[in-house]
Amino acid sequence: MDTNYLPLWKTLESPLVALDESHVELFSVLALFLLTLLVLNVRRHRQGVRHLVQGLAILVFFYIVYSCLGVFxxxxxxxxxxxxIGTVFTESxxxxxxxxxxxSFALMSGPFFCGWICPTGTLQEIMxxxxxxxxxxxxRVRLRPGPATRNVLLFLFFAGFMLLVFWMGSTRQFYVEDSSLYWGASLFLLLFLVLSGVVRDEAIRGLRAASFWIIVISALLRTTIVSPVHFAFADVRDPASALTTLVLMVASLFLARAWCRYICPWGYLMGLIHRRSRLRVQAEGECRDCGVCARVCRVGAIQAGRVRLDQCQFCLACVDRCPQGRMKVVDTWQAKTDNQCSTS
Amino acid sequence: MFHILTLWSLTVGVGSSAGGQVLAEADWPMWRRDEMNRASVRLVTADGERPRRWSFDLAGRVHAFEPGMTVWSSPAVAAFDGRAWVAAGCYDHRVYLWDAVSGELRFRYTTGGGVYGTPVMRTRGGRTLLYAASSDRTVYALDGIDGTRVFSTEVEPYRPTVGGARLSAPALGRAGEREAVFVGHWVYDKSLGANRQRGGLSAIDAESGARLWRADFLDNRVSHPVYFELDGSGYLCVGSEDGNLRVLRADTGEVVWHHRESEIIQGSCALWLRTERPLVFAGSHFGKLRALDARTGEEVWSMKTGYWIAATPMVIDEPGVERVVVGSYDGKMYALDARTGAVHWSHACGGPVHASAAWLKDGPRATALVTALDHRLYGLWMDQGTERFSVFIGAPLWDGVSLGESTWSSPVTVAINGRWMVYHGGYNGEFLGLPIAEAMMFEGGRPWSNARFWLTMVLVLVGVGGAAWLLDRRRVKAA
Amino acid sequence: MIPRRTLLLTAGGVALVHLVIGLVPEPVLSLPTNLVMLAVNLYVAWCGLLLLQTGERRRLGLFVAGYLVLFLLLVALLQRESLFLLLVIVYASVFRNGLLLGLFSAFVLSYVVFQPYAFETFVPLALLWILVWRSARAGTSLFVSASLAVGLFVLGLILLPFLHMLVQETPQTLLQFAGRPEVRQALLVSLSSASLATLIAFLFGVPLAYALVRGEPRGRSLVEALVDLPILLPKPVVGIALLTLLGPGSPLGEMLERAGLGLAGRFAGIVLAQVIVSTPFLIKSAMTAFEGVPEQLETAARTLGARPWQVFGRVALPLASRGVLTGVILCWARAVGEFGAIMLFAPHPLSGSVMVYNEFLKGGVSESRPIAMLLLLICLWVFVLMQFGRALLPAPFSRAPLRRA
Known part of the structure; x- marks a missing residue:
């Protein structure tokens, strides 16, 4: 019998859910965030530390968190x-x-959630x-796939994805909940368009806004669109969600963090917040156009030596790698007071 | 008149097969009729007319949708006045009572709010009362013959600021010496002064409507209470959405024990009393079905399904067959050994199973009836879990099938004058009375299709591609 | 960066407080609540330290005061620890950003204090705050900002009932109602009759306005007063008057009926009633617009050999087009919103406003509200479209181009 096919991976059953004043879930997440705030300042091996935090976050989410941290x-x-609010407070x-x-943390310290914690991002980072x-x-073995090979591979993956969806659809009815499949297919399409040079990478970043508003409207209509990584949070058998997770991982294999770049709705929101955030990465001083920053940036947020706030995920790779030390984490609060001091 | 009827029913009853007697006068005391949740009864009417297929359509007269789209409550079937009646509450604020045989509407009564819980019916001394709990925080007792209000009791007194309420189906039982109606309620008040959200359980005198006692729980919705008698005294078992399953004394409302579940308990519980160690079965959104000792609340066994359990389990206690049947949102029906929790069979329905099962024995083999979110009514053979029939009962009025926000209507099965009927309020607004024999001819029904999905997939891809192209072009122009 | 010692000291202090809370014999907070409180307070303390870093002592004082207010209100008074946790996290994060802090306060005010009307109050409050904040940041004088705030507040009050109605219905109910054939029919009747009425009003109203402005006929003030008459009259009066003249039983009405041109209870009747009640708005706006067109331009056109009708069509009308379109919009809005006269004179075929009233009589508020909302939404949509259209037309005439010429 396949009744117990889902592993009972959540560590404990009852005290961990945020219902009825047991705040262990929130506590663990808060602790994780506070820890990240501390280690953001570590200068040495920061990227290694970041990967450690990402791993830890995945563990916390996998074993403790019940409510969804998926991007939808x-x-x-x-x-x-x-x-x-005002109806059922505990549920609210x-x-x-x-x-x-x-x-809130993004507002204080930049959208480090995306670069350091987000499970969807971590999965892509692994790829x-x-x-x-x-x-x-x-x-080393002198095998460098050219664009043709890449496109063929991409097409093969896309066809495989469609076949899987078709196979899934042969046994069950698709509901609104399974709409993440649309996102998955769109990601393949966008990837193909970008990689084959039909559209430019930075031109279509605006699609995230559309994605965001679609999710908002669907939420207002009280329909549920299940997020890609959702199946890992609750004990949910959700093939569509799992399949989309697979798609975004595969997509990241072709273009780093393709999901974050083009269609992540939550990323759009984080971008909005980043503009008003206390911390931001900023380029200061003379640039020698070595292009290291643009190369290390996984989301392509650095264009012509400038950081795009709506794209930056605060992974701080550019800060660590810039040979000039030109990329700096800037505290806008401090900068403002400096200006005031100098003017007054 | 009644003597003759009873006599006649007795003779018929002797002639019928084992497993429930045939009644000319029957109550429907709680939402699935008995504490085993079988939702099944055998009735006989004075004229002996065989029931036929009928439906009552409400689809054109929609008032307002509730989130989660609760449409009809589960039906209740009772026999009085020489006829069989089926009652159901509806989200259009009304309680309906039909003649179960012909589908003729006897009366409808408009309350001040949606009626989400099954009405219950009780006949004492030739007078039938129908109790309906409405979202206007009020329990109505209606006369079963003409539908006039006998009394009504508010579970929470009126204040201008009091907001909505959600009342569960009432349950009839004994609170000490008196007969009482127990109703779970959750009322909220959003104003700053009296800002409180309270769930609880109230006992109301069944004859006069006087409030007997009230137990307050936390601030969450309460599932349908189940009344049962154990060791000579009455108890109530009720779950709530804060994850607590409580057993209360029916005479005082005192909590005997409670069990903390880690997730919402949306469905109600089932009891198996005819055993040396009585058990309570309840599922939760955690996906686990648990069997708890009815006396102490101690866990006896548990079984994990693949997804939420929003439905209420059903207990079968036939000679040699002791089973618990429950559907899960993983799309399967499970039949478990009631003593050990071992899976006897499981059957994949086409969609998540939201409804509680109803039991049916119209031959040597029993059947469990259940509806699933693929909009079909399934009849599953109890012994092997194979499909006996499945009927398409209509797609929802709107497509937003939100996961598990609502306990939709579950079917009930009734044998009237020897012919088995299933009654079900569909979420397309149609209330259906269907003879089982015709259901089997319905075999196949209308199949679901994913054509719309593929069509939208193409549209989405074209749209995304077009949008990307446009965005690209716009930037080029600007540059 | 915060000095490490300060950070450690503060964290230690916060932890100590929570340890004490946790160790008192009968703890006020359960262990998990205490733990999560600790984490939240650590975060808040960190935010406070950052504020201190910026050297704004007064701001820090405000920050602490706000924290205490939230604490007293939500924990001591309402005993909503969980809500407090969330709000205080947000509070600490938005504190230094005036715009966000204002929005947050509006949110708390709406969703905690005005809870039964949360959304309806939040939207106007948020809009008000954004506009006032922008105006204040742009360096506008205090008086102007205050006037803006007061004016917007009153506007918000006007908005309130509509917003409240808006959140009463789920989109599903609206879609369901929009699918009902009789509702669709009624909405169609409303929209088409209003558009037809506006067209008719335009065809004879605009020339009349032009004639009144340019021709200055002798009885101009009298004509103007007559034009205003339908604005003055209560609408049922219009309906009664029309019925008396054209209704069944009246000689004219009977005659028209026999000729197959009956108006009462017909679509044409609706249009007639709408024309009567809505034309004044068009004529008044058009007159104001034509008055704004400098006569010299028209004279110049005349000297260049244009015929009077050419002057009207190619100089006056284009220059006055924005004002005229405003008139058209007002006229259309008035026509589609007409109820009294139609109700009496031509209740059939059912138009939107009459249907809302009918449903209200039949089924009460809950039955008529979705139709009312549909009407509201559709009219708003058309209105918005027309306003956009206005922006496409040439700007109202100003002196500047004249000087250049």
Missing amino acids: GMIRNTLHGITL FFWMSLPVVVL VILRENLGRLGA
């Missing part, structure tokens, strides 16, 4: 929680707590690292 779910949960708290924490290593391996 957080938007939906916030809206749902707001409508429940349950739905809102994690998204609110993420947004990026895998690709880098594969590339190194390929270079």
Whole structure:
């Protein structure tokens, strides 16, 4: 019998859910965030530390967190929680707590959630690292796939994805909940368009806004679109979500963090917040156009030596790698007071 | 008149097969009729007319949708006045009572809010009362013959600021010496002064409507209470969305024990009393079905399904067959050994199973009836879990099938004058009375299709590609 | 960067407080609540330290005061620890950003204090705050900002009932209602009759306005007063008057009926009633617009050999087009919103406003509200479209081009 096919991976059952004043879930997430705030300042081996935090975050989410930290779910949960204020406080708290924490910390210290914690991002990051290593391996055996090979591979993956969807659809009816499949297919399409040079990478970043508003409207219509990584949070058998997760990982193999670049709705929100955030990465001083920063940036947020705030994920790779030390984390609060001092 | 009827029903009852007697006068005391949640009864009417297929359509007269789209409550079926009646509450604020045989509407009564819980019916001394709990915080007792209000009791007194409420189905039982109606309620008040959200359970005198006692729980919705008698005294078992399953004394409302579940308990619980160690079965959104000792609340066994359990389990206690049947949002029906929790069979329905099962025995093999979110009514053979029939019962009025926000209507099965009927309020606004024999001819029904999905997929891809192209062009122009 | 010692000391202090809370014999907070409180307070303390870093002592004082207010209100008074946790996290994060702090306060005010009307109050409050904040930041004088705030507040009050109605219905209910054939029919009747009425009003109203302005006929003030008459009259009076003249039983009405041109209870009747009640708005706006067109330009056109009708069509009308379109919009809005006269004179075929009233009589508020909302939404949409259209037309005439010429 396949009744117990889902592993009971959440460590404990009862005290961990945010219902009825047991705040262990929120506590663990807050602790994770506070820890990240501390280690953001570590200068040496910062990227290594970042990967450690990402791993830790995945563990925390996998074993402790119940409410969804998926990129759709957080938007939906916030809206749902707001409508429940004054009606069912415990539930409202349950739905809102994690998204609110993420947004608040982003406002104080930049959107480090994206670069350091987000499970969707971490999965993509794993694939990026895998690709880098594969590339190194390929270079050693003098195997460098050209654009044609890449396109063929991409098409093969896309066809495989469609076949899987078709196979899934042969046994079950698709509902609105399974709409993340649309996102998955769109990601393939965009990837193909960008890689084959039909559209430019930076031109279509605006699609994230559309994605965001679609999710908001669907949430207001009270339909549920399940996020890509959602299946890992609750004990949910959700093939569409799992399949989309797979798609975004594969996409990251072709173009680093493609999901974050083009269609992440939560990323759009984080970009909005980043403009008003206390910390931001900024280029100061003379640039020698070595292009290291643009190369290390996984989301292509650095264009012509300038950081795009709506794209930056605060992974701080550019800060660590700039040979000039030109990339700096700037505290806008401090900068403002400096200006005031100098003018007054 | 009644003596003759009873006599006649007795003779018919002797002639019928084992497993429930045939009644000319039957109550429907709680939402799935008995504490085993079988939602099944055998009735006989004075004229002996065989029931036929009928439906009552409400689809054109929609008032307002509730989030989660609760449409009809589960039906209740009772026999009085020489006829069989089926009652259901509706989200259009009304309670309906139909003649179960012909589908003729006897009366409808408009309350001040949606009626989400099954009405219950009780006949004492030739007078039938129908109790309906409405979202206007009020329990109505209506006369079963003409639908006039006998009394109404508010579970929470009116204040200008009091907001909505959600009342569960009432349950009839004994609170000490008196007969009482127990109703779970959750009322909220959003104003700053009286800002509180309270769930609870109230006991109301069944004859006069006087409030007997009230137990306050935390601030969450309460599932349908189940009344049962154990060791000579009455108890109530009720779950709530804060994850607590409580067993209360029916006479005082005192909590005997409670069990903390880690997730919302949306469905109600089932009890298996005819055993040396009585058990309570309840599922939760955690996906686990648990069997707890009814006396102490101690866990006896548990079984994990693949997804939420929003439905209420059903207990089968036939000679040699002791099973718990429950559907899960993983799309499967499970039949478990009631003593050990071992899976006897599981059957994949086409969609998440939201409804509670109803039991049916119209031959040597029993059947479990259940509806799933693929909009079909399934009849599953109880012994092997194979499909006996499945009927398409209509797609929802709007497509926003939100996961598990609502306990939709569950079917009930009734044998009237020897012919088995299933009653079900569909989420397309149609209330259906369907003879089982015709259901089997319905075999196949209308299949679902993913054509719309693929069409939208193409549209989405074209749209995304077009949008990307436009964005690209716009930037080029600007540059 | 915050000095490490300060950070450690503060963190230690916060932890100590929570340790004490946790160790008192009968703890006020359960262990998990205390733990999460600790984490939240650590974060808040860190935010406070950052504020201190910027050297704004007064701001820090305000920050602490706000924290205490939230604490007293939510924990001591309402005993909503969980809500407090969330709000205080947001509070600490937005504190230094005036715009966000204002929005946050509006949110708390709406969703905690005005809870039954949360959304309806939040939207106007948020808009008000954004506009006032922008105006204040742009260096506008205090008086102007205050006037803006007061004016917007009153506007918000006007907005309130509509916003409240807006959140009463789910989109599903609206879609369901929009799918009902009789509702669709009624909305169609409303929209088409209003558009037709506006067209008719335009065809004879604009020339009349032009004639009144340019021709200065002798009885101009009398004509103007007559034009204003339908604005003055209560609408049922218009309906009664029309019925008396054209209704069944009246000689004219009977005659028209026999000729197959009956007006009462017909679509044409609706249009007639709408024309009567809405034309004044068009004529008044058009007159103001034509008055704004300098006569010299027209004279110049005449000297260049243009015929009077050419002057009207190619000089006056284009220059006055924005004002005229405003008139058209007002006229259309008035026509589609007409109820009293139509109700009496031509209740059939059912138009939107009459249907809302009918449904209200039949089924009460809950039945008629979705139709009312549909009407509201559609009219708003058309209105918005027309306003956009206005921006496409040439700007109202100003002196500047004249000087250049």
